[in-house]
Amino acid sequence: MKKKWLLSIFTSFLLVSGFGANSTAQAATVDELTNTAKQYIGAPYKYGGTNIKTGIDCSGYTRYVFSQLGISLKRTSKEQYTQGTAVSKSDLQPGDLVFFNTSGKGVSHVGIYLGDNKFISATTSGGVEIDSLNDPYYWGSRYVGARRVAEFTTEDVEKIQAEQAKVEVKEAAIDFSIVVSRGEAAIRLAEALNLDTTDQNSPFIDVKPESKYAGATTALNKLNIFTGDSNGKFNPGSPITRGQLAKALVIAYGLELKGEPATFADVSKEHWAYEYVAILASNGIATGREDGTFGVDEYATFEHLDTFIERIKNAQ
Structure with missing residues (x-):
């Protein structure tokens, strides 16, 4: 200092x-x-x-x-x-x-x-x-x-x-049988939202029409739930973090803050994901860990994704 x-x-x-x-x-x-x-x-x-x-x-x-x-x-x-x-x-x-x-x-x-x-x-x-x-x-x-x-x-x-x-x-060395990729997250989220995925003309240069991710990424992009990087790529094979997943879920389901936001040791108010994590936690969708952290920059797993979606459905 x-x-x-x-x-x-x-x-x-x-x-x-x-x-x-x-x-x-x-x-x-x-x-x-x-x-x-x-x-x-x-x-x-x-x-x-x-x-x-x-x-x-x-x-x-x-x-x-x-x-x-x-x-x-x-x-x-x-x-x-x-x-x-x-x-x-x-x-x-x-x-x-x-x-x-x-x-x-x-x-x-x-x-x-x-x-x-x-x-x-x-x-x-x-x-x-x-x-x-x-x-x-x-x-x-x-x-x-x-x-x-x-x-x-x-x-x-x-x-x-x-x-x-x-x-x-x-x-x-990431085990993608456990860690969820952006592409797989897109597919599961599109299914959970019952989106029309027939449009295969993905706006992302790395998601071709014949890709299994084409319909889901296109549908989610139309709703601004998922956007690509500055090069026009979606990076479907890259892992998604818990913070990024929190943002996608909040936007996808239109969640709003309920009561006082929970605080986590690894998510300061200046962190870009603070609002999304706070909203997710205030709705009882995600909770912290025993050490007081959220794991905002850690890779999300299929278990995390499925649990969060199930909790959102039950809360609606």
């Missing part, structure tokens, strides 16, 4: 004295940055928005994340592109700001580089999410450049890369 307090004072001094616009500032660790940034995965997008809960745009998101670490960024992506120092794509480090031309009129989108060619940003289609910097379908061709507004140590970079490697290994 002392480090962040001193950093905040130092950053304020730079801004007031005029030296901060094109110089770098010493940041917190890579772990602190990435953990803060990933905490808001799934937060909704809103053009011009600055509220992580009700809606935030790309530059509002980067500004908010960096502010949590005592670093001040300008408001728009174009303005942020003037801060710090330019960095070549081959020299990118976690914490660098990466910029894109998504409008055809110059810099119009900004994200935070996480390492391993991944970056996180607030997108118009999927809210805050992680994407590939070299994605051939969208981001790769729209990349403009990067700026370094903070420095991180080599030890931190190596540590976060090691953690990412662990995550990749973990996801590769």
